[in-house]
């Protein structure tokens with residue numbers, strides 16, 4: 001399930017760990033992807049249809065050979081014949097070895113799996129990067145800075161996100177206004193019953209509200225207000241605390 005989820009996010013683990021055939025005992029000749037980009041049953045569909053040993057492993061299938069007695073019949077010319085000749089070229093180029101089959105690892109030149117290499121690949125593929133760096137205000141507790149960072153990355157387990165991941169939640173609407181779906185944008189910026197908070201903060205500090213209230217405009221609100229440096233940091237702390 002995890003590998004399928006990664007594949008949905010265009011991270012195909014199987015492509016990174018191709019089968020390296022040794023003695024062929026643990027690899028399905030037709031169905032495993034051990035030569036080229038597809039299994040042989042897909043690359044040589046017509047030859048596969050003629051073969052009578054569709055579940056054989058690589059070692060046994062090579063041992064049987066390619067004569068008429070292991071096929072329903074021999075190829076009859078045309079596409080079937082040309083596919084057959086290409087197939088023979090492939091199998092005649094394969095040398096089995098006296099070592100067990102294993103999985104290779106494309107992310108390391110040693111062809112061996114390392115946790116560090118998959119961690120780096122997963123980080124660069126899945127973790128959002130932002131050249132601007134994280135905002136950090138040391139006048140508020142660390143956990144609030146972390147909350148802000150997670151809000152900015154849209155990594156809060158809202159009811160909608162839990163539901164999308166298959167967690168049973170009684171409802172996914174906002175528990176405050178009971179109208180909109182509880183997204184991060186709605187929860188921290190869009191909910192009409194909570195917007196009043198931001199209006200009051202603006203009145204309190206004598207500043208204008210952002211022209212469009214969104215999570216990002218609220219996080220950056222203190223950058224654009226006309227306050228002295230220390231005041232701006234205090235105002236930023238108020239915003240973070242309000243989140």
Ligand SMILES: [Zn+2]
Nearest residue numbers: 174176177191
């Ligand atoms: Zn709401």
